[in-house]
Amino acid sequence: MTFLIQQTLIYAIPLMIVALAGVYAERSGIINLALEGIMIFGAFVGVLFVNLTQQAGTFDAAKAAGDWVALQGFELLAMLAAAVMGAIFSLLLSFASVNLKADQTIGGTALNLMAPALVLFLIRIIANQNTLQMYSGDAASWFMIKKSLFGYGRNDEMGFLGSTFIDKVYLATYICILLFVILSIILYKTRFGLRLRSCGENPQAADSLGINVYKMRYIGTTISGALAGMGGFVYALTTANCASTGDVAGFGFLALAVMIFGNWKPLNIAGASLLFGLFKCIAAAYSSIDINGDGVFLLAEIGISPHFYRMLPYLITLIVLAFTSKKSRAPKAEGIPYDKGQR
Amino acid sequence: MKRRGTNLLEREGARSVLASVISIVIGMLVGSLLILAMGLFNSGLSLASAWDGIRLVFGGLFSTGRSASGTLTWGFNPTSIGNMLFRATPLIMTGLSVAVAFKTGLFNIGAPGQYLMGTAASLMIALGIPTETVPAGLVWLLAFLGGALAGALWGAIPGMLKAFLNINEVLACIMTNWIAANLVTWAFDGSQYRNLVENTKSAYIYKTSYNGVATSKLGLDLIFPNSQVNGGIIIAIVLAVLVYILMTKTTLGYELKACGSNRHAARYAGINDKRNIVLSMAIAGALSGIAASLYYLSGNTEFFWSTYQSLPATGFNGIPVALLAVNHPIGVIFTGCFMSMLDIVGLQLTNLTAYNEYITDVIISVIVYLSAFSLVIKMLLTKRSKRNRTAAGTTESAPEKAADAVHTEKGGESA
Incomplete structure (x- = not known):
């Protein structure tokens, strides 16, 4: 059960934060189809940052001394780097769709094509292979929070809550949850949030009240880019051992589906991403999931093909969309370039 | 005037x-x-x-x-030019696929999935029917049509979801892409089509020439020696012209375009918009399926079947091919060739620098x-x-x- 919860969280949290990234863009009126590309780019930047910092030996002393607070700071810095570069990358989308009034779907697709191409081109030159890894060690030994850090011995019990939420976890997961809560409150309970949302619903009305629609859309997409970039790095850190391969396995698109399924509302999105995280987790680890701890790997013994489990998240998305699409309410003005002269 | x-x-x-x-x-x-x-x-x-x-x-x-x-x-360099034409063949087809959908106002990002389903269908037919009893030419034709049909059915799914349930076709296409990738891997995993003869190759399907099925070269190999070019490029060009005629000279094409310009106005004018959306996606899917058929029936290409983690780039590259040609079917022929030229450039860069x-x-x-x-x-x-x-x-x-x-x-x- 502990394993199941931890694994589900590992998949659910990047989905959740990237889906929120989608919400910020679409609430301001820009369809951000580029989430996948920005995630790929963010993952690359974060891993590159870790790799270069390790190469420079900045945190070697902290690592040797077991100073885990400093190492967590290192992780946060990498997340920040990914977020900043994700935001910068997303400017390409906002520039095309706000200033040039371009087709946002095509612009997003361009970014989705550009990110893996650029990342793989650079990785191949930097690392001479198709994967960029950490310079030394692995993600678990550098960044994972373990019970030994709190003075527990190897055989000490921490209880269910302790072993689920404190042992063998990444700080990044909790930072993402915290950010998710804060940003959701900002979107719904502050003046800025209301203004942002009004630009996605009726930009003409917002403009008439003195809100700068272009600026708001830029802000929305930039926050979106930052969150997606960070989410990409968190995904690479927690599921791929801090390696970048120019691929996030369709997570950005899945996040878009989560966003639509969650009806563009944070609370629903949190629930939806947990659901999808669970399916992703089953797909990835169905053979080693022991639900009630009796040593029987139920899902593996049913004898269903692993391909079916892998297909499940996408299949469920389609089915769920089929049932919810009639009720779903997208921001009214999303995807429509704002033109001041238009009535 | x-x-x-x-x-x-x-x-x-x-x-x-x-x-x-x-x-x-x-x-x-x-x-x-x-x-x-x-x-x-x-x-x-x-x-x-x-x-x-x-x-x-x-x-x-x-x-x-x-x-x-x-x-x-x-x-x-006739070899490079021949290879360019060979690689252009599937790109022209996926480009046409995206272009047809665009004309109906749909963004067919599902070309990779339709391409994969076409691949699976044509390979299974081409390798599954014994050429001792059935003439190879007939098997080729069946495989070609099978690929087109599989692509059409796969393309019709997001079309139906869009027409009847109003699900965004981009999202539906992306999901069907990944479902296709898993389905195809599932279908070939453990099947008789896996190449077990050349054991240096894991997770590859037999070339269709293993069963004696291959696209006719039509003498093109004499013009471009040592290259992979075959009659597929001619078929692709003919199909592009047919699509052009379909879109500009027929009632169906007019209706499709009308739905693309303004779905509501089209319905008001008595055009069945739902049927046309499904039809447009089915045609787009068929074209993507044909892309796969023409590529893999050439006899000298191999399919990596364990593809559940990646989607074929040929499908995605149909998007730039169509966009560059401004969705004009004849223009797609040239932009497809341009894209495959970039492919050749990439090969040269890897080999020479x-x-x-x-x-x-x-x-x-x-x-x-x-x-x-x-x-x-x-x-x-x-x-x-x-x-x-x-x-x-x-x-x-x-x-x-x-x-x-x-x-x-x-x-x-x-x-």
């Missing part, structure tokens, strides 16, 4: 071509800049190698390798990015020339003005 302006820029077609050429040039310049930056800032690479790389980006098709002294040599083939993907993505607003730029050009004309030609007679208006309306539609 077709207005033949003395100024070339006043013609709609010329403007489209110009916009595409500008996109291409900018894309290649960005690629060159990236190479230059790498050559300057990476200690392992020299400026001379960057210069080689840039020259290959622009002229890779005419590269004949390196001479003994290590300098690049240039010349007519320290750079790699991903630079061509960067170039393609820049081109897509530019084409996102090339329509806008073109619209601005149209507006400006119209304004100039109305300012200068107030004395023009009324009927001519009316004809003018009709013409610009037409131009707007094809844009």
Whole structure:
């Protein structure tokens, strides 16, 4: 059960934060189809940052001394780097769709094509292979929070809550949850949030009240880019051992589906991403999931093909969309370039 | 009345071509800049190698390798051109697929999935029917049609979801892509089609020539010796012309385009919009399926079946092919060839320099990015020339003005 919860969280949290990234863009009126590309780019930047910092030996002393607070700071810095570069990358989308009034779907697709191409081109030159890894060690030994850090011995019990939420976890997961809560409150309970949302619903009305629609859309997409970039790095850190391969396995698109399924509302999105995280987790680890701890790997013994489990998240998305699409309410003005002269 | 302006820029077609050429040039310049930056800032690479790389980006098709002294040599390279035509075949088809959907107002990002389903169907038919009892030509035809049918069915799914349940076709297409990738892997995992003879190759399917099925070369191999070119390129060109006729000269094509321009107006005019959306996606899917058939039935290509983690780039590259051609079926032939030329350039870069083939993907993505607003730029050009004309030609007679208006309306539609 502990394993199941931890694994589900590992998949659910990047989905959740990237889906929120989608919400910020679409609430301001820009369809951000580029989430996948920005995630790929963010993952690359974060891993590159870790790799270069390790190469420079900045945190070697902290690592040797077991100073885990400093190492967590290192992780946060990498997340920040990914977020900043994700935001910068997303400017390409906002520039095309706000200033040039371009087709946002095509612009997003361009970014989705550009990110893996650029990342793989650079990785191949930097690392001479198709994967960029950490310079030394692995993600678990550098960044994972373990019970030994709190003075527990190897055989000490921490209880269910302790072993689920404190042992063998990444700080990044909790930072993402915290950010998710804060940003959701900002979107719904502050003046800025209301203004942002009004630009996605009726930009003409917002403009008439003195809100700068272009600026708001830029802000929305930039926050979106930052969150997606960070989410990409968190995904690479927690599921791929801090390696970048120019691929996030369709997570950005899945996040878009989560966003639509969650009806563009944070609370629903949190629930939806947990659901999808669970399916992703089953797909990835169905053979080693022991639900009630009796040593029987139920899902593996049913004898269903692993391909079916892998297909499940996408299949469920389609089915769920089929049932919810009639009720779903997208921001009214999303995807429509704002033109001041238009009535 | 077709207005033949003395100024070339006043013609709609010329403007489209110009916009595409500008996109291409900018894309290649960005690629060159990236190479230059790498050559300057990476200690392992020299400026001379960057210069080689840039020259290959622009002229890779005419590269004949390196001479003994290590300098690049240039010349007519029939092998490269033949390979370009061979690789253009599936790109033209996926480009047509995306273009047809675009004309109906749908963004067919599901081409990779339709391509995969087409691959699976044609390979299974081509390898499954024994050629001892059935003539190879018939098996080829069945496999070809099977690929088209599988693609059509797979394309119809997002079409139906869009038409009847109003699910965004982009999202539905992306999901069906990944479902297709898993389905195809599932279908081939443990099947009799896996190549177990050449045991150096894991997770590959037999070439169709193993069963004696291969596309006829139609003498093209004599013109382009040592290349993979075959009759597929002819079929692709014929199909492009057929699609052009379908879209411009038939009622069905008119209805499809009407749905694309304004779905509600089309319905008001008595056009069954739901049927047309499904039909458009089915046609698009069939074209993507044919892309796969033509590529894998050539007899010398192998399919990596364990594909559940990746989608075929050929499918995605249909998008830039269609965008560059402004969704014009005949234009797709040329942009498809251009894209495959970039492929060849990528190969040459990997083989001859320290750079790699991903630079061509960067170039393609820049081109897509530019084409996102090339329509806008073109619209601005149209507006400006119209304004100039109305300012200068107030004395023009009324009927001519009316004809003018009709013409610009037409131009707007094809844009």
